Amino acid sequence: MASQQQLDAIKGAKVLMVGAGGIGCELLKTLALSGFQDIHIIDMDTIEVSNLNRQFLFRQSHVGQSKAKVARDAVLKFRPHINITAHHDNIKSSDFDVDFFKKFDVVLNGLDNLDARRHVNRIRLAAGVPLVESGTTGFLGQVAVHVKDRTECYECYPKPAPKSYPVCTITSTPSKFVHCIVWAKDLLFAKLFGDKNQENDLNVRSSDGASSSEHTDDIFELRNDEDIDCYGRRIYDHVFGYNIELALSNDETWKNRTRPKPIYSSDVLSNNQQNGNLDKSCSSSDVALVSTMATLGLKNPQEVWNLAENSKVLLEALKLFFMKRQKEIGSLTFDKDDQLAVEFVTAAANIRAASFGIPLHSLFEAKGIAGNIVHAVATTNAVVAGLIVIEAIKLLNKDLENVRMTFCNEHPKRKMLLMPVEPFEPNKTCFVCSKTPLTLEVNAPHTKFRDFIEKVVRAKLGMNLPTVMKGHFLLYEDGNDLDEDERQKYEANLEKVLSKLPSPVIGGTSIVVEDLNQTLSCEINIKQREEFDEEKEPEGMVLIGWLQAPTDTENKASVQNGESTSGAGTDQVMPLEIAEDEEAEVNAVSKKRNFSEISNSSVSHPLTGNDKTSKNKEVILEDEGDDLIVLDHLNSEMAKKKRLV
Amino acid sequence: MDGEELTEQETALYDRQIRVWGADAQRRLSKAHVLIGGMKGTIAEVCKNIVLAGVGSVTLVDDSPVTEESLNANFLIPSDETLYEGRSIAEVCCDSLKDFNPMVHVSAEKGDLSSLSTEILEKFDVVIVSGCSLSTKKAINGKCRKLSKRIAFYSVDCRDSCGEIFVDLQDHSCTKKQVNETVECRLQYPSFEEAIAVPWKILPKRISKLYFATRVIERFEETETRTSGETSLADLPNVLKLRKELCEAQCISESQIPDSLLERLLLGKLEFPPVCAIIGGILGQEVIKAISCKGEPIKNFFYFDAADGKGLIEDISNPNSAS
Structure with a gap:
């Protein structure tokens, strides 16, 4: 049991917990049992059925309620006399500013996304409060301690970017099932049911320019008096038949590839075939329960449907959207918890896969890939929560010599399932904790200010409410308190190229980017560069001065977003996704995409070595009696991190 | 299946x-x-x-x-x-x-x-x-x-x-x-x-000290007919005596089972x-x-x-x- 000194520190401590999910439930329980008396917990989420297998403070009857509040009430049942304050709110809300953070002795993260982790990291740095960060994926877990000026901060080393795919792979030459999923979700689903104003690469323009976008756009609209069944078949034949024929006309593309097979609805389904029994579903007035599996009598989500079944599901799903969920059309975005959307995307991806000779997948598997569902079990979360509390107690006792980063391994390494490692020292070039200026290589006369804001300031620097200044000249500001003229002025700036801004941003100049909410300010020196490699540098901008994450386009050793979702396949994904139930996006790289979406997405922690990857090796330091292990990092630059002595 | x-x-x-x-x-x-x-x-x-x-x-x-x-x-x-x-x-x-x-x-x-x-x-x-x-x-x-x-x-x-x-x-x-x-x-x-009967001297040298320490405490509780965990620091002298006997019988050094670890285990009722x-x-x-x-x-x-x-x-x- 803890010593008296430890117990006093625990009793007097004020703790901030961010996240009441998989790790959060376990953590709140363990904190309460360990004697903590004053705990604040923040979570904006509500409870879902798929949480119940591990978020043990929640019950079926709580579905839809605030995680933070239900977790609080559940813990008070066995520890009624402690103070737990629940905030059902976004951690990024301005209420949780530096002054709020300063009230706490330690911050404990049980989060599921990079964006929120970065946000917390910045505010707690400004507030001078130590942080214990954590994450789990399946049997893998990790706990890290971050103390200002003493250990690395969460952002000292950039996290690998989310897995992304070249546009043409998605639109024309898919070779894996995940490519078909991205096409079905980000292109077809978005085109038919999403925001019509969003740019969409669904209709590949063939090299001879046979289809103009004006013409093809109409194709996806339901025509006046058009029968919904006819509409469905028309869309089907267009995307799986006509578009494939069009693509086939470009011989160059298929020189070294297997030619896809166009599929028309009449090939698969007889013309007058009755699709499902809609009347069965009509009895259900609950929109959330509308499902083609129900109307078509398909029971097992783990079964792989054949081409005819997929075709029926697709047409039925389309019809159900128009008949039952008409109001949502035009504003839908894919959601892994939306059964009908998952059915539609599964079927569309499978038909496309059939056309390209790619093996078909079950709805269960497709859902995992499309929703980028991270595997999660209760036991790893329980272990990680225990480790967080042990580190938190060390921090409260100012026992900084003994804080450790710990890895939970699926397979023992040197007999260890739980492996402690000394924390790393801060990265002197970190723009967050060391305030080091960055350099941006950019083609200033050709780059829109909007691209700079979206791709660099929001996506790379993780700022939510940025202000951009050149000297005293304000070029951009985001926030709710702007008046209309200001808003218009900044909107106009966004459309300009960097060199044409009211105060030109060109090579040799320097700008300051700030997020007052995060109390983070960053100086960026601009360097003019004309040429960029389209494959390696698709953004046309390169940020240097801060160590870059390993690029993740085709690196098999790195994160395999969505590609290892079946069975117990987590162990080959060793660069640990520090995410519990993270709903990262599988994004097509498109210059037109909404980048705030990408900044929200996948994270993987670079601090893990994989014993199966030759790139990583363990450096083992045998100290007398007590050995510690330092892991080399994914790329050589990461290996520059040093042990704290 | x-x-x-x-x-x-x-x-x-x-x-x-x-x-x-x-x-x-x-x-x-x-x-x-x-x-x-x-x-x-x-x-x-x-x-x-x-x-x-x-x-x-x-x-x-x-x-x-x-x-x-x-x-x-x-x-x-x-x-x-x-x-x-x-x-x-x-x-x-x-x-x-x-x-x-x-x-x-x-x-x-x-x-x-x-x-x-x-x-x-x-x-x-x-x-x-x-x-x-x-x-x-x-x-x-x-x-x-x-x-x-x-x-x-x-x-x-x-x-x-x-x-x-x-x-x-x-x-x-x-x-x-x-x-x-x-x-x-x-x-x-x-x-x-069978496992606890394996002679200590044939076990690998770097084996967890907790293995030996737990066996000593377990044996102590058994001979004193205590229920598990019913120990206190007052038991330390007798536990140290038992450690000596066991280590001699098993031909391992007493330093494999530090006093401090035994103290922690004796106190650790909770x-x-x-x-x-x-x-x-x-x-x-x-x-x-x-x-x-x-x-x-x-x-x-x-x-x-x-x-x-x-x-x-x-x-x-x-x-x-x-x-």
Whole structure:
């Protein structure tokens, strides 16, 4: 049991917990049992059925309620006399500013996304409060301690970017099932049911320019008096038949590839075939329960449907959207918890896969890939929560010599399932904790200010409410308190190229980017560069001065977003996704995409070595009696991190 | 695997974990029956983990009443004292545990662990005990082994900020992932009695000191007929005497079992909740591995000490008797 000194520190401590999910439930329980008396917990989420297998403070009857509040009430049942304050709110809300953070002795993260982790990291740095960060994926877990000026901060080393795919792979030459999923979700689903104003690469323009976008756009609209069944078949034949024929006309593309097979609805389904029994579903007035599996009598989500079944599901799903969920059309975005959307995307991806000779997948598997569902079990979360509390107690006792980063391994390494490692020292070039200026290589006369804001300031620097200044000249500001003229002025700036801004941003100049909410300010020196490699540098901008994450386009050793979702396949994904139930996006790289979406997405922690990857090796330091292990990092630059002595 | 498919309800509830261990493993879990004895904090964690995972049934055995001490690390005991009146700790915990997963049958059985008959044990696939004496541990493990049916046996204890898990899966076959292929593996386990009879001097030098220290304390409690954990610092002189005898008999240096570690263990009547969570998490995972026959299980001891933060597997079996 803890010593008296430890117990006093625990009793007097004020703790901030961010996240009441998989790790959060376990953590709140363990904190309460360990004697903590004053705990604040923040979570904006509500409870879902798929949480119940591990978020043990929640019950079926709580579905839809605030995680933070239900977790609080559940813990008070066995520890009624402690103070737990629940905030059902976004951690990024301005209420949780530096002054709020300063009230706490330690911050404990049980989060599921990079964006929120970065946000917390910045505010707690400004507030001078130590942080214990954590994450789990399946049997893998990790706990890290971050103390200002003493250990690395969460952002000292950039996290690998989310897995992304070249546009043409998605639109024309898919070779894996995940490519078909991205096409079905980000292109077809978005085109038919999403925001019509969003740019969409669904209709590949063939090299001879046979289809103009004006013409093809109409194709996806339901025509006046058009029968919904006819509409469905028309869309089907267009995307799986006509578009494939069009693509086939470009011989160059298929020189070294297997030619896809166009599929028309009449090939698969007889013309007058009755699709499902809609009347069965009509009895259900609950929109959330509308499902083609129900109307078509398909029971097992783990079964792989054949081409005819997929075709029926697709047409039925389309019809159900128009008949039952008409109001949502035009504003839908894919959601892994939306059964009908998952059915539609599964079927569309499978038909496309059939056309390209790619093996078909079950709805269960497709859902995992499309929703980028991270595997999660209760036991790893329980272990990680225990480790967080042990580190938190060390921090409260100012026992900084003994804080450790710990890895939970699926397979023992040197007999260890739980492996402690000394924390790393801060990265002197970190723009967050060391305030080091960055350099941006950019083609200033050709780059829109909007691209700079979206791709660099929001996506790379993780700022939510940025202000951009050149000297005293304000070029951009985001926030709710702007008046209309200001808003218009900044909107106009966004459309300009960097060199044409009211105060030109060109090579040799320097700008300051700030997020007052995060109390983070960053100086960026601009360097003019004309040429960029389209494959390696698709953004046309390169940020240097801060160590870059390993690029993740085709690196098999790195994160395999969505590609290892079946069975117990987590162990080959060793660069640990520090995410519990993270709903990262599988994004097509498109210059037109909404980048705030990408900044929200996948994270993987670079601090893990994989014993199966030759790139990583363990450096083992045998100290007398007590050995510690330092892991080399994914790329050589990461290996520059040093042990704290 | 044969057998009925998972229901829609099961698929929805277990979605995230089926993605980890597969639908076959989930089906096997739902048919497994687990007996658990000794309702301390670590056991509460184990119970939570396997009930959430979706085993078929969990049967709790512990007739002792709820005390101030039992509240320390056991979150299954509600604060309302009127609920304890005339009831055993197993019954109180059973009520809380039932809520965690309506698909799992949770019950409390009257009785004493040391007198469990083989007829009762035979109904189970997994037996987990905590806080019992050396002789009870040996006896239950021995009874499990006598049955023609293969029963997975675990014992688990936390003292201070240290924890120990013992695993006996007898003759266990499983599949494990290796790089990109799944391979079969087969493991032979010694019983608890056989394991602790392995001469200390033939064990690897860097073996966890907790292994020896726990054996000394366990032996001390047995000779003094104390219940597990009923020790204090006043026992140190006698424990040090016992250490000397054991080390001399086993031909190892006394420095393998530091005084400071023995002191911690003697004082550690109360479990340290973070360690309960860690040990209970590891053991929960082991039970799931054993039932599903997926993943290489621990052979055959696991140690965690919050003082150094390491979670270590130790294989303590006689190389001569292993097949």
